[in-house]
Amino acid sequence: MNDHTSYMQALQATFDHEIPITREIGIRVAHYNGEQLALAAPIERNINHKATAFAGSLNSVGTLAGWGMIWLLLKELDIEGTIVIQDSANHFRRPVTQDFTAICRRPDSEQVNQFAHTLREKGRARLELQATIHEHNVLVMSFQGRYVALLNTREDRAL
Amino acid sequence: MNDHTSYMQALQATFDHEIPITREIGIRVAHYNGEQLALAAPIERNINHKATAFAGSLNSVGTLAGWGMIWLLLKELDIEGTIVIQDSANHFRRPVTQDFTAICRRPDSEQVNQFAHTLREKGRARLELQATIHEHNVLVMSFQGRYVALLNTREDRAL
Numbered sequence: 440m441n442d443h444t445s446y447m448q449a450l451q452a453t454f455d456h457e458i459p460i461t462r463e464i465g466i467r468v469a470h471y472n473g474e475q476l477a478l479a480a481p482i483e484r485n486i487n488h489k490a491t492a493f494a495g496s497l498n499s500v501g502t503l504a505g506w507g508m509i510w511l512l513l514k515e516l517d518i519e520g521t522i523v524i525q526d527s528a529n530h531f532r533r534p535v536t537q538d539f540t541a542i543c544r545r546p547d548s549e550q551v552n553q554f555a556h557t558l559r560e561k562g563r564a565r566l567e568l569q570a571t572i573h574e575h576n577v578l579v580m581s582f583q584g585r586y587v588a589l590l591n592t593r594e595d596r597a598l
Numbered sequence: 599m600n601d602h603t604s605y606m607q608a609l610q611a612t613f614d615h616e617i618p619i620t621r622e623i624g625i626r627v628a629h630y631n632g633e634q635l636a637l638a639a640p641i642e643r644n645i646n647h648k649a650t651a652f653a654g655s656l657n658s659v660g661t662l663a664g665w666g667m668i669w670l671l672l673k674e675l676d677i678e679g680t681i682v683i684q685d686s687a688n689h690f691r692r693p694v695t696q697d698f699t700a701i702c703r704r705p706d707s708e709q710v711n712q713f714a715h716t717l718r719e720k721g722r723a724r725l726e727l728q729a730t731i732h733e734h735n736v737l738v739m740s741f742q743g744r745y746v747a748l749l750n751t752r753e754d755r756a757l
Binding site for chain 1: 612616617618619620622623643644645646647648652653654655657658659661662680682683684685686687688689690693
């Protein structure tokens with residue numbers, strides 16, 4: 440089992456145990472290769488009045504794709520931190536009619552280094568990430584989130 | 599039973615039957631008085647890793663507060679239409695630590711008249727709505743959504 444596989448399993452366990460509504464949405468950590476994270480969900484549980492995916496569920500999967508990418512970055516950087524979202528924006532381009540997968544790409548090395556440096560120095564750092572959902576190779580939904588990571592204090596770690 | 603009460607019940611039934619994930623989130627049509635719509639959800643089902651409300655659930659309740667307001671407007675205008683969301687934005691100002699309620703205010707009469715006129719004339723019309731969540735009288739989350747309503751064709755109505 441390589442690091443990516445064990446990280447995927449740990450992220451799935453985090454979603455399942457710490458954000459229980461993700462089990463109802465059916466969110467599954469589908470893929471992580473160090474460069475991109477893919478979270479999948481079934482259309483059946485997230486269907487709406489138009490027999491397409493509910494916008495709130497698409498936002499949830501996008502939100503967690505960005506959150507999960509930062510969670511993975513912190514693991515790789517060996518930083519103990521907490522991640523919260525400040526702002527997000529969704530653009531629903533076309534209806535989502537099938538099981539869907541949100542993909543978030545890792546920021547480039549310069550952004551990651553800057554993020555890690557600021558977080559270690561200041562105790563908090565911001566990161567903006569995008570997630571996208573495609574259907575038949577067509578972009579159907581785009582998500583943008585601005586997250587803040589906070590270095591855990593010794594007191595947090597004691598909890 | 600006045601119109602507002604029967605509309606609330608019909609909207610609740612629409613959420614329950616047509617967007618089943620709303621039952622898992624625990625979304626409840628809490629209040630409608632013709633001027634504002636309030637949708638409530640319990641923190642317990644929507645808890646996250648920080649013991650606060652999951653951002654995706656806050657977005658879901660905001661999305662449906664706006665969607666529900668247009669659904670109610672169409673009922674009152676006696677227009678058969680379908681509502682979809684195009685874009686949305688969330689601003690998470692503070693953590694939500696309790697059961698939460700998103701409130702969407704009815705647009706002013708001029709906006710409603712313009713919306714109804716365009717929808718009847720062109721078969722589609724856009725409306726931008728805000729929803730807000732307060733905790734102890736402090737704004738903790740704001741949502742903005744841009745929706746499109748589409749006049750149902752005779753074929754749709756036959757379905």
